[in-house]
Amino acid sequence: MTGLFLFGTLWFWLLSVIAFIFIITSLEHRRYGGTGATWVMILFFGILYFWGGNTLGSIGEYLSQNPVQCLLYGLGYITTGIVWSFVKWYYFLLNYKEKVDRSYANWRDYIPKVSDNKGKIIAWMTYWPMSAVWTIINDPIRRIYDKIYLKLGKVYQGISDRIFKD
Numbered sequence: 001m002t003g004l005f006l007f008g009t010l011w012f013w014l015l016s017v018i019a020f021i022f023i024i025t026s027l028e029h030r031r032y033g034g035t036g037a038t039w040v041m042i043l044f045f046g047i048l049y050f051w052g053g054n055t056l057g058s059i060g061e062y063l064s065q066n067p068v069q070c071l072l073y074g075l076g077y078i079t080t081g082i083v084w085s086f087v088k089w090y091y092f093l094l095n096y097k098e099k100v101d102r103s104y105a106n107w108r109d110y111i112p113k114v115s116d117n118k119g120k121i122i123a124w125m126t127y128w129p130m131s132a133v134w135t136i137i138n139d140p141i142r143r144i145y146d147k148i149y150l151k152l153g154k155v156y157q158g159i160s161d162r163i164f165k166d
Contacts, residue, residue, distance in 0.1 A: 003053035012052070019044040024134045027123055034123030037130075081125035084132055088124045091139065092117075 005012045019040055026036030063070050093112065100110045114121070124131050 003051075005048055005052040007052070012048075015044065015047060020130060023127055023130045027127055027131055028134065028138075034119055034126060037123060037127050077128075078125075081128040084128040085121050085124040088131060088135060089117075089121060091135065092120070095139075 005015055022040045023037045026040060027034070029036065096110075096112055
């Protein structure tokens with residue numbers, strides 16, 4: 001049982017995919033955000049520690065033998081996360097403005113404050129690989145269906161009005 005989640009096995013990859021999905025779900029869910037993603041990561045590494053054979057030991061050995069390379073990887077990860085957070089913030093603002101434009105007359109009263117979105121921005125920086133994958137998959141599809149809905153909304157309403165007409 002100690003080697004059930006050895007790196008490269010079917011169970012390791014299945015666990016990784018499940019963790020990836022839960023992290024994406026957590027990041028997109030306003031209630032849990034980065035905290036939920038962090039708990040999933042803790043659980044993931046806990047499972048690897050107890051049932052992954054020597055998976056984490058191999059990682060620790062690699063870290064101790066290649067400290068400069070690992071430091072550079074870490075700095076690259078952080079830098080990429082910071083860059084991604086600006087990209088994600090920009091698209092977040094575009095989507096937010098589009099929603100406000102549909103609902104309110106004066107969008108200037110609804111400009112998002114960075115301080116109110118600190119958790120989101122930090123989560124985007126920290127979990128940028130999952131955030132980027134989900135944004136690339138989800139945003140274009142959601143935009144397409146939003147446009148279809150806007151075009152067909154009057155048709156749906158016309159059907160409703162005809163059925164309930166006295």
